[in-house]
Amino acid sequence: MKHTISILVENKAGVLSRISGLFSRRGFNIDSLAVGVTENPEVSRITIVADGDDHTAQQLEKQLNKLVDTMKVKTLDDNELIERELRLIKVSAYPAQRSEILTICDVMGARIIDMTPSTLTIEICDSQANLERFNNMIEGYRIKELVRTGVIAIQKGSVTIK
Amino acid sequence: MISAARAMVKCLENEGISVVFGYPGAAICPFYDELARSKIKHVLVRHEANGGHAASGYARMTNKPAVCIATSGPGATNLLTAIATAYADSVPLICITGQVSTDSIGCDVFQEVDITGAAEPFVKHSYLIKDAAQLPRIFKEAFYIAGTGRKGPVLIDVPQDVQTALIDFEYPETVTMRTYKPTVKGNPMQIKKICEALEQSKKPLICAGGGIFLAGAEDELRAFVEKSGIPAVSTMMGLSLFPSKHPLYQGMLGMHGVRSANYAVNSCDTLIIAGARVGDRAVRSPISLADGKKIIHIDIDPAEIGKNIPVDIPLVGDCKAILSEMTEKISTVDYSGWIEELSAVKNAEPEGEETEGYINPKMFMKKLSNALPDNVVCVADVGQNQIWACNNFEIRSGGRFLTTGGMGTMGYSIPCGIGAKLAAPDREVVVVCGDGSFQMEMMELATMMQEKIAVKIVIMRNKRLGMVRELQTKMYNDVQIAVHLDGDPDFVALAKAYGIEAERVSTMADAEEKIARLASSDKPYLLECNVYKLESTL
Numbered sequence: 001m002k003h004t005i006s007i008l009v010e011n012k013a014g015v016l017s018r019i020s021g022l023f024s025r026r027g028f029n030i031d032s033l034a035v036g037v038t039e040n041p042e043v044s045r046i047t048i049v050a051d052g053d054d055h056t057a058q059q060l061e062k063q064l065n066k067l068v069d070t071m072k073v074k075t076l077d078d079n080e081l082i083e084r085e086l087r088l089i090k091v092s093a094y095p096a097q098r099s100e101i102l103t104i105c106d107v108m109g110a111r112i113i114d115m116t117p118s119t120l121t122i123e124i125c126d127s128q129a130n131l132e133r134f135n136n137m138i139e140g141y142r143i144k145e146l147v148r149t150g151v152i153a154i155q156k157g158s159v160t161i162k
Numbered sequence: 163m164i165s166a167a168r169a170m171v172k173c174l175e176n177e178g179i180s181v182v183f184g185y186p187g188a189a190i191c192p193f194y195d196e197l198a199r200s201k202i203k204h205v206l207v208r209h210e211a212n213g214g215h216a217a218s219g220y221a222r223m224t225n226k227p228a229v230c231i232a233t234s235g236p237g238a239t240n241l242l243t244a245i246a247t248a249y250a251d252s253v254p255l256i257c258i259t260g261q262v263s264t265d266s267i268g269c270d271v272f273q274e275v276d277i278t279g280a281a282e283p284f285v286k287h288s289y290l291i292k293d294a295a296q297l298p299r300i301f302k303e304a305f306y307i308a309g310t311g312r313k314g315p316v317l318i319d320v321p322q323d324v325q326t327a328l329i330d331f332e333y334p335e336t337v338t339m340r341t342y343k344p345t346v347k348g349n350p351m352q353i354k355k356i357c358e359a360l361e362q363s364k365k366p367l368i369c370a371g372g373g374i375f376l377a378g379a380e381d382e383l384r385a386f387v388e389k390s391g392i393p394a395v396s397t398m399m400g401l402s403l404f405p406s407k408h409p410l411y412q413g414m415l416g417m418h419g420v421r422s423a424n425y426a427v428n429s430c431d432t433l434i435i436a437g438a439r440v441g442d443r444a445v446r447s448p449i450s451l452a453d454g455k456k457i458i459h460i461d462i463d464p465a466e467i468g469k470n471i472p473v474d475i476p477l478v479g480d481c482k483a484i485l486s487e488m489t490e491k492i493s494t495v496d497y498s499g500w501i502e503e504l505s506a507v508k509n510a511e512p513e514g515e516e517t518e519g520y521i522n523p524k525m526f527m528k529k530l531s532n533a534l535p536d537n538v539v540c541v542a543d544v545g546q547n548q549i550w551a552c553n554n555f556e557i558r559s560g561g562r563f564l565t566t567g568g569m570g571t572m573g574y575s576i577p578c579g580i581g582a583k584l585a586a587p588d589r590e591v592v593v594v595c596g597d598g599s600f601q602m603e604m605m606e607l608a609t610m611m612q613e614k615i616a617v618k619i620v621i622m623r624n625k626r627l628g629m630v631r632e633l634q635t636k637m638y639n640d641v642q643i644a645v646h647l648d649g650d651p652d653f654v655a656l657a658k659a660y661g662i663e664a665e666r667v668s669t670m671a672d673a674e675e676k677i678a679r680l681a682s683s684d685k686p687y688l689l690e691c692n693v694y695k696l697e698s699t700l
Contacts, residue, residue: 010341014290018282025283055468062465068287068307071341 002031003057004081004153006161007046007064008072011037015069019046022067028052028060032085032150043071045161047152074161076153083153086125088113092142093120101141108134119144166294167192167325170258171200173301176333179229181205181220181584183213183577185240187233189273190260192325205584205613208605210237212577214244216609218253219541219581222564225378227254227308227316228581234260235273238319242281243571245315249284250568251399252376254313256304257285263323264292278319286314294327299334306337311344312463313376344462348479348487355475356458357491359432363456365500366392367430369415369444372399372567373437373461379482383436386489391497392434393504395423397444398552398567400437402540406556412504416444418549418699422508429503432456437481439463440470441568448472460484516670520694523547523622527554527594529673530620533681534590536560539582543575543595543603546628546699551594553700562589573602579617580609590618590681597623597647607660610686618680621653624693632699657688664688 009015016035023030031049038045050060057075064073093101094117101120105112108130114121124134128151155161164172170193174182181203186194197204207213213230221228232241238259248255261267262274278288287307289300297320304316360366374383380403387394393410396403398418404411413420415427427433427445433455440448440459448471458475459467467476477484514524527550531538537560542551548565557563564582566574579593595603600621610617631645657664663683667676667690680687 014278017279021282059465059469062469066312066463066465068339068342 004076005048006074009044010069011044034150034152049151081153083151085151086149088147089122090145104137163328164331166297166327167196169331171196177305182229183216184231185210187237189234189322210240211244214241215574215577216581218248219578220585221254223582223585227256229256231258235275238277246284247569247571248315252313254308255315257317259319261319261321264321281317285317288317290319291324294324294329302334345478346480348477348484352477363432365430366432368394368434370400370403371397371438377481382485386485390492397438402557402563405559425507434458436460439466517694521691523550524554531556533677538590541575541579541593543599544570544572545596547594547596547622549699572599576603576606580615583615583617592618594620598627619688621690622693624695626695653690662686666690668692
């Protein structure tokens with residue numbers, strides 16, 4: 001089962017390695033990890049998507065809380081979160097295929113951000129479910145390169161994690 | 163302005179540190195230079211790991227963070243085993259390492275190692291100081307972190323150029339940390355629930371661990387047991403929380419524990435685990451143990467609750483406050499049927515037999531404890547010697563038992579004994595080790611002599627790595643490999659080479675007299691005991 005965990009940490013050197021080290025040390029698998037500074041420059045927010053059962057997730061939350069640099073850990077409820085991932089995709093696209101790909105991008109809300117006679121570079125930012133749909137449409141073309149940011153997530157409504 | 167090295171010494175003085183254990187090297191020399199001008203006593207150990215273990219012994223006797231020091235590179239890596247040992251046993255240590263100058267970090271220069279990286283999995287927290295001005299704050303935080311919540315080792319890595327930088331020194335009075343806030347007060351609702359559960363129980367039992375010592379809750383625990391009338395067992399780290407002959411105490415549980423304790427754990431209907439983490443050597447199958455029982459878990463570390471055993475009533479907080487509140491709330495219930503059931507098992511423990519030409523280690527432990535004062539500190543190493551001591555060294559009121567139950571680090575006992583003796587110079591400290599573990603720590607005989615530390619050492623010499631030998635016998639078809647210590651020196655002669663009085667004992671008939679000489683000496687002393695090679699652990 002997938003768990004989306006938001007962690008607020010001190011924005012200091014070495015913190016990310018402590019967090020990621022904890023995951024590997026305790027045998028938790030990370031699906032994706034994204035990190036960046038928050039509205040407060042002293043605080044970073046890490047979003048981790050990890051796989052494991054509920055006991056594992058609970059342990060993970062407690063172990064993360066034990067790290068001295070950790071301010072707040074919250075496992076986000078799947079129904080209460082808005083999640084996004086940005087993907088950059090370079091696909092082979094000869095002139096005959098271009099319009100098909102452009103149509104897919106148009107329908108799915110993706111953008112073309114670069115173009116050569118033989119390739120198109122696509123940018124798409126969406127939820128995991130929509131990215132999966134887009135992927136199903138595009139994977140018939142030859143994907144030369146795929147770059148992902150990892151998931152970031154925020155709670156719906158006015159609640160915040162502080 | 164003063165040098166940061168001077169500030170380091172002042173930080174230690176401000177924390178009330180009077181003894182440190184260490185081993186110098188180039189990268190930590192600015193600090194040592196300032197230490198020379200301080201009243202702080204430096205004990206030069208003969209290996210950095212032993213500096214860490216000695217600090218561990220000191221910390222466990224004082225229940226405050228103790229300090230060990232090593233230089234960069236190999237000095238720091240040698241310290242790692244001691245840091246990991248302290249982490250597993252939740253011992254508060256401040257580990258100071260020298261580091262190469264900041265402009266050389268990452269260049270793989272002489273004696274450079276990323277020690278904060280290497281120690282990361284088993285420190286409570288670590289610092290690599292890059293800005294000398296932050297040093298006083300970091301030391302203040304380090305002591306605070308090491309000594310509060312679930313205690314543990316904190317590493318401070320100080321580059322050489324940082325040590326020589328000049329700073330304005332003011333030691334902070336308080337710690338302000340946005341992130342670290344250990345929970346101490348137990349939830350009153352949960353305490354009420356626990357008391358109710360205990361009053362409904364027919365066969366309650368307390369399993370007390372090392373966390374009780376760390377919380378300084380020894381008296382509170384005993385008061386609770388005595389008022390409630392609930393019997394108790396202890397983990398290895400909880401040994402000496404109760405005198406061995408306390409009427410409600412059933413002994414040490416677990417794989418190497420006594421039958422009476424394991425019987426109690428398996429037969430109880432409500433189990434209160436206090437300051438213990440349900441480690442695999444204490445409870446092999448926690449899930450099946452919990453089946454049909456009410457499990458109550460009290461610990462300062464929320465992550466321990468529910469980690470190894472399913473819990474019915476969890477309670478996070480400091481055992482000292484919680485136990486005293488529970489003592490107030492609990493009503494005395496008559497558990498006499500349950501106690502009688504337990505006593506019958508306890509009194510059925512068999513006596514051992516003697517083998518010609520050897521001492522019986524179990525009987526020997528009893529005699530040893532009888533010859534020493536009530537408030538003796540017994541430090542056991544790791545292996546068969548440890549279990550013999552755990553189950554047979556009789557603890558009386560005021561006595562203390564130290565060993566490493568978490569990591570099981572061989573070579574812990576002598577340095578730990580050195581630290582313990584320095585922390586409690588008026589108490590007798592006796593170390594029990596095997597001929598295997600002794601040879602991992604025997605260099606510290608020099609430290610004992612140099613500092614005139616009158617630790618008494620008992621070597622259980624069976625010319626074997628006895629516990630592994632036993633494992634090979636039982637589980638590997640008796641194929642004995644790499645367990646023979648045939649190259650053992652004459653330990654009596656070896657001790658004498660250091661100027662330490664020593665004797666050998668080979669029969670139980672001689673034991674009493676020779677133990678008496680060990681007990682009456684006011685100097686370091688070593689007693690080598692001939693133990694039969696196939697002597698069993700239990």
